[in-house]
Amino acid sequence: MNDIEARDFIRKIIYDDLESGKHDEIVTRFPPEPNGYLHIGHVMAICLDFGVAAETGGRTFLRLDDTNPGKESPEFVQAIKDDVHWLGFDWGDRLTHASDYFDRLHESAITLIEKGVAYVDSLTAEEIREYRGTLTEPGKNSPYRDRSVEENLDLFRRMYEGEFGDGKHVLRAKIDMASPNMNMRDPAIYRIRHIPHQNAGDNWCIYPMYDYAHGLSDAYEGITHSLCTLEFEDHRPLYDWFLDQLEPEHRPRQIEFSRLNLAYTITSKRKLKGLVDEGIVSGWDDPRMPTISGMRRRGYPPAALREFVKRAGVTKKDKLIEMGALETCVRDVLGDTAARRMAVLRPLKVVLTNYPEDQVESMEAMNHPGNPDFGTRELPFSRELWIEQDDFMEEAPRKFFRLKPGGEVRLRFGYIIRCDEVIKDDGGNVVELRCSYDPETRSGTGTSDRKVKGTIHWVSCQHAVDAEVRLYDRLFNEANPNTADDAHSVLNPASLEIVNAKLEPSLADLAEAVQFERLGYFCPDSQDDAAGARVINRIVTLRDSWAKLEKQALQGQAR
């Protein structure tokens, strides 16, 4: 245990509890409400809850916190399970629901009534709000607050039996209507809802509130450390109050940490749902979404997400982390694991005028420059090739070491070519380049001592595989769209661009994430890709220091 590094304040508390003997085993829980899809913010909680237990040889429950039927559904339950598994965590046989405890919770509510610390209130929701007071003024007691235990028991039984309509009564904890902590002003424990439950069916018409159900569920499961986000900090006195009143066998401790916010994206389930419902994205798993399913479809490796939250850290300070930090993690993982391939996103034809008409050569290409274990592959080379439009400039700035009229460039794993002639259409657009190749410069022959500044990628026209490639950018133009009044006003209209690309032949049956050299990391789209009709997602671009240089170069030229 001592060899584990306590990287954050929560781990320090937990390791201390182990060392002091307060606990022999750490038990945590990840308790999402199945009312939406999990997102990048949840990744933090998942990694913490499962991670800290795994590190200490403890256990973690995946608990669906389903106390509010109507918002929850089995679809979301399934998505949550898939996402947690995909992230690399396993709950074993510890999949539970708050609804699994409805019977015990109901019994304990009766105990609270018998103890005289809970009562049935018959005020309307609006009246209760008025009686609650404000942030600066105390509330006042409900006229029903002093009902007898017998009357409360009778009323609660009849609530349970379905005698009353929604909202007619509510069971409340009798605490302190003048508490400076709003959560302690006689919070609701049970409300009436005549609707079926996603797990419990229609066995119930009264449902427990989060504050009541959560701490007790933790206690029932023997949770030692109940980790949650900062907004629950002032719910803790209430969490503890229920435990004090009911004295369950196990006594969990709630500890709060700050949420993780990602710049240029939103992590509010409500707003995320809005994007889906309004068709701004194709679904919860749209590759631009910050949902786990979206990031999975985009091609982000789970290891990158785990590394990202590890680098972010666990603290109580509000975080708004730059997108670049996440992208770096994605590149770090993919850089080691993805094979290299060649593809042209925006094709421009090159004809090698001095290359034999029907000749096809096979070029050997490394699958990974830093790792020979990836082996090599053969690339067909012929007279007509596709190159990237960006790799040619008719009037190039200084330091542009790609192709320009009269200039030379190396074709990756191929020959050095020179641009002899630029062919344009009637509109003056460059449509083809006539080039000549230097037969002495074939890659890997040892005779290619000649150096040129630039190396560009290419695909043989007659061997190319066509593909739809989807290029993604951030969904919002505002660093913190969470705080924007209207999310629509800060949407990035260019968050998706689709191009018709040309791929090297080996990509005809691409299945995993690969690097398209000089472009970025790409993977087939899990929904739309099909044999013979490739649909590929760009996961992330490569770091592009030329983009910055180009800007400077063009500005310099303009002056």
Added chain:
RNA sequence: UGGGGCGUAGCCAAGUGGUAAGGCAACGGGUUUUGAUCCCGUGAUUCGCAGGUUCGAAUCCUGCCGCCCCAGCCA
């Protein structure tokens, strides 16, 4: 102008009385048949601000300022 939290570099983050770790970003330089990767180097006289205690303060005390959360029969 109630209560609860939080303020260390552009973004994260260590540090808890002994003289400011690390990562990301940025900026230089080197290697490179990916302008990628990799490697090397550059940042805080200062820790929200102002006082105070101390030989010594990011760490302790006082006051102030700023930001976040709470008035669901949501979680």
